[in-house]
Amino acid sequence: MKLPFYLYAALLVIVVGACKNHPDGTSADVTITVNTDHVRGPVNNAWAMFGYDEPNYTYMKDGRKLLSELSELSPVPVYVRAHNLLSTGDGTPALKWGSTNAYNEDENGNPVYDWSIIDSIFDTYTERGMKPLVEIGFMPKALSVKPEPYQHKWRPGAPYNEIYTGWAYPPKNYEKWAELVYNWVRHSVDRYGKEEVETWYWELWNEPNIGYWQGTTEEYLKLYDYTSDAVKRALPTAIMGGPHSTGPSWDKAEKFLRTFLDHTSKGKNYKTGDTGSPVGFIAFHAKGGPRLQDSVILMNMGTQLRDVSKGFEVVASYPEYKNTPVIIGECDPEGCAACSMQDYPANAYRNGTMYSSYTAASFSRIYDLMDHFDVNLRGIVTWAFEFENQPYFNGYRDLATNGIDKPVLNIFRMFGMMQGDRVEVSGDLAYNYLTVRDSSVRGKERDINAMATINDSVATVLVWNYHDLNVITSPERVKINLENLPAKNVILTHYRVDKTHSNAYELWQEMGSPQNLTEEQYAMLEEAGKLQQLDKVKSIRIKDGKVSIPLDLPGQAVSLLVLKW
Structure with a gap:
C-alpha cells in the first residue's frame, strides 16, 4: 500500500x-x-516595515494597540504602508477597502481637499515614532475616468477581480491629479515638519502591472512622471520611488519592472520633457504559494524567494541603480491577507508556528540573497496587520487577532533584539x-x-x-x-x-x-x-x-x- x-x-x-x-x-x-x-554586513533592520489594505483600521482600538507594540519592539522607526489613502468614502472600513475622502470637486469642478482622515492615520503613526511609506493611491471618484461602480463589495470567497472598480482607473485630468499630490505633500510638511517628511518614502500606486491599475503601462509611466514632479515641487528632498509591481519571477512582471527602470533612467519624461524621472528607491513584491497536500498544509518558500532573487537580479543589472535602496513592498507566504482559512484552508498556517518559523527562515534567506546580488536592501514589508472586530483566529494574515498577539509577532520581537x-x-x-x-x-x-x-x-x-x-x-x-x-x-x-x-x-x-x-x-x-x-x-x-x-x-x-x- x-x-x-x-x-x-x-x-x-x-x-x-x-x-x-x-x-x-x-x-x-x-x-x-x-x-x-x-x-x-550591518543589521539594517529591513524587517521593520509593515502594511495592510484597510487604512481606517489604523486609528481603531486594536489597530492602535498593535501599532504601539510594533513601535515598542523595534530599535528603529517602523515604516507603515497602507492602500486606499486617496480613495473616496466616509472612512468606514471593509475587507480590502478603506477611504479618506481627501479629494472631491465642487459644482464648478474645483478641487475640494479634506485631509482630516489622512491626518488621523498619519498622526497615529507619528505619535508612536513610526513613519509612513506613503502609497499615493487610489484614484478619487471625482478624478476617475470610469467612476462607477466605485467601492467594491468583495468578500472572502468571491472572485478576486471583483475588487477592481472605479478607484483603479487613470485620472481624467493629470494636472488635477498632480495638484492633489502637490497639496498633500505640502500639507504634510506644514503639519509634521520638513525634516520629518524628508524621511518618509513616497510611491505611486500598488501592483500597477495587474488589475490594480486599469490603465496601460504607458499611462502608469505618465502618471508616475506627473506624480514624482508634484512630490518634488512640494518637497525637493522627498524620497520618491516605485513601482511596487508583483513578483518579478513572473516574466510579465519582470518586463514591467524593467520597463519602469528603463523609462525612469533614460526615457522621456511625460511631464517635463526631460530625460528620466526621480527614483529614490525601487520596490517590487514577493509572494509564496501554500496549498493542501493530503489535508496537510504545504508551504512554498522557494516561490517567494525566487521573486526576491529575480527582483534583486533586475536591480543589480542597472549600473545607475546599483546603490539605490530596494524595498520588497509586500513580502509574504501568499497573496491575500483578507482571505480566511474557511475559504482557503491552507491559510490556517497563519495562526500557529508554521507562520512564525517560515518568517524566521525566509527573512534570513532574503538577507543572504541581498549579499549574493550586492544590492542595497532597505525594507521588507510584511503585509499583515489586524482585522478589527473579526472572529478570533479566523485565519486572516494578521499579527494579532482582537488584540491577542499571534506567534509570528514574536519573531519580530526577536528580530528587534538582533543588532550590530x-x-x-x-x-x-x-x-x-x-x-x-x-x-x-x-x-x-x-x-x-x-x-x-x-x-x-x-x-x-x-x-x-x-x-x-x-x-x-x-x-x-x-x-x-x-x-x-x-x-x-x-x-x-x-x-x-x-x-x-x-x-x-x-x-x-x-x-x-x-x-x-x-x-x-x-x-x-x-x-x-x-x-x-x-x-x-x-x-x-x-x-x-x-x-x-x-x-x-x-x-x-x-x-x-x-x-x-
Whole structure:
C-alpha cells in the first residue's frame, strides 16, 4: 500500500528519532558554528516595515494597540504602508477597502481637499515614532475616468477581480491629479515638519502591472512622471520611488519592472520633457504559494524567494541603480491577507508556528540573497496587520487577532533584539539560501539553521527548525558553537516560540476555541501571546572565546539566544 506523503513524513520522523541516541545528553543531530569575527554586513533592520489594505483600521482600538507594540519592539522607526489613502468614502472600513475622502470637486469642478482622515492615520503613526511609506493611491471618484461602480463589495470567497472598480482607473485630468499630490505633500510638511517628511518614502500606486491599475503601462509611466514632479515641487528632498509591481519571477512582471527602470533612467519624461524621472528607491513584491497536500498544509518558500532573487537580479543589472535602496513592498507566504482559512484552508498556517518559523527562515534567506546580488536592501514589508472586530483566529494574515498577539509577532520581537553586525553561520546543514530558493524545503531533512549578530556587548543567535510540510516533529538536538566571543563571562537568555511558548493560539484551542472570552481568558491569552523565555537566565563561562550551547528544538520552533557581557 502506498502511504500519503504526510504519513510517510511522520513515519520517517518516528524511525529516525528512534535511531538517535543521546546517552550523555550532549550529542547533537545538527551542529551550527557562529564565528563572531566574520562579519557579513550591518543589521539594517529591513524587517521593520509593515502594511495592510484597510487604512481606517489604523486609528481603531486594536489597530492602535498593535501599532504601539510594533513601535515598542523595534530599535528603529517602523515604516507603515497602507492602500486606499486617496480613495473616496466616509472612512468606514471593509475587507480590502478603506477611504479618506481627501479629494472631491465642487459644482464648478474645483478641487475640494479634506485631509482630516489622512491626518488621523498619519498622526497615529507619528505619535508612536513610526513613519509612513506613503502609497499615493487610489484614484478619487471625482478624478476617475470610469467612476462607477466605485467601492467594491468583495468578500472572502468571491472572485478576486471583483475588487477592481472605479478607484483603479487613470485620472481624467493629470494636472488635477498632480495638484492633489502637490497639496498633500505640502500639507504634510506644514503639519509634521520638513525634516520629518524628508524621511518618509513616497510611491505611486500598488501592483500597477495587474488589475490594480486599469490603465496601460504607458499611462502608469505618465502618471508616475506627473506624480514624482508634484512630490518634488512640494518637497525637493522627498524620497520618491516605485513601482511596487508583483513578483518579478513572473516574466510579465519582470518586463514591467524593467520597463519602469528603463523609462525612469533614460526615457522621456511625460511631464517635463526631460530625460528620466526621480527614483529614490525601487520596490517590487514577493509572494509564496501554500496549498493542501493530503489535508496537510504545504508551504512554498522557494516561490517567494525566487521573486526576491529575480527582483534583486533586475536591480543589480542597472549600473545607475546599483546603490539605490530596494524595498520588497509586500513580502509574504501568499497573496491575500483578507482571505480566511474557511475559504482557503491552507491559510490556517497563519495562526500557529508554521507562520512564525517560515518568517524566521525566509527573512534570513532574503538577507543572504541581498549579499549574493550586492544590492542595497532597505525594507521588507510584511503585509499583515489586524482585522478589527473579526472572529478570533479566523485565519486572516494578521499579527494579532482582537488584540491577542499571534506567534509570528514574536519573531519580530526577536528580530528587534538582533543588532550590530550580521556574522557568519556555518555547519553541515541540509539547506542553504540557494537550495531553498531553487527547491524550497521539501526534502526528508528539515531546515535547521541560524542567523547571528554581534555588537559591542551582545551576541544573538536566531535558530529555527522548519519544513514546508506542516508536520510537527519531535525535537532535534542542536548544538550552537560560538567562536571568538570578546568576553570571559556572558549572561544567556533563551527565548522560544513553539507549541507551548509565546503561543496564544494553542492556549485558545485548549480553552475550546471560544469566541466569547471572559476577562480572565482574555488576560491569559494576552499574556500567552507575548515573547517568553524557555529557561532561566544563566551565567556562562567563556573559554578562549568559545562556548557551546545545546538545545532541543521541535519542528516549526524558533529560538533566540541572547548573550550579554
